[in-house]
Amino acid sequence: MNDTDMTTENKKTGIRLLAIETSCDETAAAVVEDGRHVLSNIIYTQIKLHTVFGGVVPEIASRKHIEKINLVIEAALKEAGVTLDEIDGIAVTYGPGLVGALLVGVAEAKAIAYAAHKPLIGVHHIEGHISANYIEYKDLEPPFLCLVASGGHSHLVLVKDYGVYEIIGRTRDDAAGEAFDKVARAIGLGYPGGPKVDKLAREGNPHAIEFPRAKIADAPDDFSFSGLKSAVLNYLNQCQMKGEIVNKADVAASFQQAVVDVLTDHTIQAADRLGIDKVAIAGGVASNSTLRGQLEKACLENGKTFYHPAPDLCTDNAAMIGAAGYYEFIKGVRDGWDLNAVPNLKIGSR
Ligand code: KG4
Ligand code: ZN
Numbered sequence: 123m124n125d126t127d128m129t130t131e132n133k134k135t136g137i138r139l140l141a142i143e144t145s146c147d148e149t150a151a152a153v154v155e156d157g158r159h160v161l162s163n164i165i166y167t168q169i170k171l172h173t174v175f176g177g178v179v180p181e182i183a184s185r186k187h188i189e190k191i192n193l194v195i196e197a198a199l200k201e202a203g204v205t206l207d208e209i210d211g212i213a214v215t216y217g218p219g220l221v222g223a224l225l226v227g228v229a230e231a232k233a234i235a236y237a238a239h240k241p242l243i244g245v246h247h248i249e250g251h252i253s254a255n256y257i258e259y260k261d262l263e264p265p266f267l268c269l270v271a272s273g274g275h276s277h278l279v280l281v282k283d284y285g286v287y288e289i290i291g292r293t294r295d296d297a298a299g300e301a302f303d304k305v306a307r308a309i310g311l312g313y314p315g316g317p318k319v320d321k322l323a324r325e326g327n328p329h330a331i332e333f334p335r336a337k338i339a340d341a342p343d344d345f346s347f348s349g350l351k352s353a354v355l356n357y358l359n360q361c362q363m364k365g366e367i368v369n370k371a372d373v374a375a376s377f378q379q380a381v382v383d384v385l386t387d388h389t390i391q392a393a394d395r396l397g398i399d400k401v402a403i404a405g406g407v408a409s410n411s412t413l414r415g416q417l418e419k420a421c422l423e424n425g426k427t428f429y430h431p432a433p434d435l436c437t438d439n440a441a442m443i444g445a446a447g448y449y450e451f452i453k454g455v456r457d458g459w460d461l462n463a464v465p466n467l468k469i470g471s472r
């Protein structure tokens with residue numbers, strides 16, 4: 123039987139999803155075919171609006187999403203060269219994230235799906251981040267281990283199969299991206315901190331200051347970044363008290379090196395123990411140049427293949443939601459008109 127003999131509900135190839143992402147401060151829409159081919163990927167970033175406040179202001183984020191969402195979707199369809207009629211389903215991030223921001227995307231997706239008689243598929247934001255790897259690497263198949271490091275999450279996730287996840291390790295306190303943002307603020311770099319620390323660190327000495335690399339005795343795969351963040355703040359305070367001039371580039375480079383060492387060591391150790399030879403990265407912090415370089419080297423030395431999506435697929439986007447949504451779609455996952463935003467949605471909760 124070929125595709126033309128099948129109904130949209132049953133076909134598994136030639137599936138085009140319109141994907142919507144509004145969980146934080148990016149209003150994004152994309153059209154993705156068969157989970158791997160991006161026909162369009164439109165992102166309206168609100169970063170400039172939030173920069174003056176030093177972080178994302180939830181109410182401003184929601185208001186901007188509602189203003190931009192239709193324009194972004196229209197642009198995504200236009201760039202893909204498809205009409206709504208040629209779309210097989212609507213995939214939308216329904217958690218985790220800021221509730222007011224998520225609600226804009228979820229309500230929009232439901233309205234389009236209802237009016238256009240299309241299936242609706244709710245997608246987990248982090249499962250989306252992981253699935254960005256399927257877009258970058260057309261031949262990547264589970265099982266693989268994925269290090270997910272973003273503003274709200276630091277997880278080591280074993281991807282056992284499409285849409286089947288096991289959390290191997292998680293942060294006990296701050297997420298890696300959160301630590302980058304807080305340290306950036308403390309040294310006066312502003313929001314968003316990650317890319318600014320990354321850039322400044324290139325001018326500094328990563329071994330200038332010995333910051334701690336936390337290990338949790340009974341849970342070697344878990345992370346903890348709050349002690350490191352406090353160590354940086356203490357160092358800055360001590361310099362101020364002694365009247366010493368702080369070398370910000372050295373602080374940025376030494377802090378970043380501590381984060382990257384921990385993320386790299388935990389990932390390689392977990393992959394070895396699990397007998398996994400494919401290692402992927404995902405989330406905003408995965409666009410960090412030192413992390414990419416160090417993990418790539420460690421994978422090479424330990425006989426593992428390293429998968430790293432392009433930086434613009436690591437930070438928030440809707441193409442990744444279309445990739446994750448496709449694998450749910452072909453499994454028959456459909457959401458009802460009661461789909462709601464779930465700000466603390468757990469990975470693998472289907
Ligand atoms: O995945 P993402 O775009 O949004 C969330 O789901 O949280 O991640 C945003 C986080 C922010 O904390 C940001 O500072 C961090 O990713 N980030 C980086 C870099 N680019 C973004 N952290 C370190 N180095 C980078 N180059
Ligand atoms: Zn994200």
